[in-house]
Amino acid sequence: MSDHDIDPTSPRMAPKPEVTKIAGRELKPSTLMMGHGYDPVLSEGSLKPPIFLTSTFAFPSAADGKRHFEGITGKRPGGADGLVYSRFNAPNQEILEDRLSVWDGAEDALSFSSGMTAICVLMLAYASQNDVIVHSGPLYAASEGFVAKVLAKFGVTYVDFPAGATREEIDAVLEKAQTQADEQGGKVCMVYLESPGNPTNALVDIEAVRASVDAAQLDCPIAIDNTFLGPLWQRPLDQGADIVVYSLTKYVGGHSDLVAGSIAGAKKWMDPVRMLRNTMGGICDPNTAWMLMRSLETVELRMSRAGDNAAKVCNYLAKHPKVEGLGYLGMIKDARQQDIYDRHCKGAGSTFSLLLKGGEAECFRFLDALKIAKLAVSLGGTETLASHPASMTHLSVAEGRRAELGISDNLVRISIGIEDADDLIADFEQALEAV
């Protein structure tokens, strides 16, 4: 501390209680993103949180050190009440986690170094030898691979069902999973969903899954990858999911300049995952946590603009003679999918699939002709991206399975950014001329 020190007895400089309500009005997430979980008074008045580059934290006393470790090791319930060591937690990550919880109405959140780290640690925390995971399909290819190839090494098997499945179909899948678990001598340890699915945008009926799991009296969490529509357009905890999973690399980070992930939910579901993260590591680093807080301040602005742009672009594309169809949530053709959308989603998002008349050659000519949209995988950034899943992100998926999932050779995946919508339409128009 220096002579810049402020008189701590000054009333202006006393730590302020957190404001989440004004005159009975609950403040909205967009407002809370500017200050929630951080008090400048504790950091020399710095308006933005400093980046805490430290591996370890000094204990006020030996007794405090003991108490903190009782929390970390689970000897005392409720977790650590102080900072210990940066593999467990640190200030930037704690503020980030507080802010992430706000969007999903979750009690607790955990940040990770990537979306896949979040997913792998989550599954490892719940799966024991010979257990069964029930999951919707399609999943992000690496998630599907982790279940089918990595967890398989420990005798964990899976049963999957197509995203659009009905209550009756989900009941039947859970029954099959329970039988499989009984035969293996394990249990059904998790129902893992991804909605909308990538790249087809097929939606899962979360409410039906909740009802099925309750009817089957399964004591396992329902987790859902909400990367495509969250945190703005879908809040799965409101539909009965227990754990929400994000690749923060996408819309939340939003600038294609970082890789991170998170999970959020009730404390009782987060605690086992926190314990495993304490052991394995995989927590997000402080620089990335800081960048994500910067990003969260504009996530509603960015997603709203990208969503408006996508609606305009899709209106144009839907009428184009070289376009066979669109997998866009703003133009659903199937009555059951529309019903799920109406119950679960507040907006159609800005990632969709474009089906061209033709096949791979036509898609490649289209992609190579684009001038504004960049040819890259990933999504949710400020810039528009386009890619060809069948030959890129889903190349490792067997051809038969690809067909089953609707990942055809004439499918281009597009993630619309926040550019000017008419400029984007002009770009797609000239690229379609090249097809």
Ligand SMILES: *Cc1c(COP(=O)(O)O)cnc(C)c1O
């Ligand atoms: C990108 C992505 C992931 C993986 O996230 P990383 O941050 O790349 O590890 C998981 N699920 C979905 C739906 C994704 O789009």
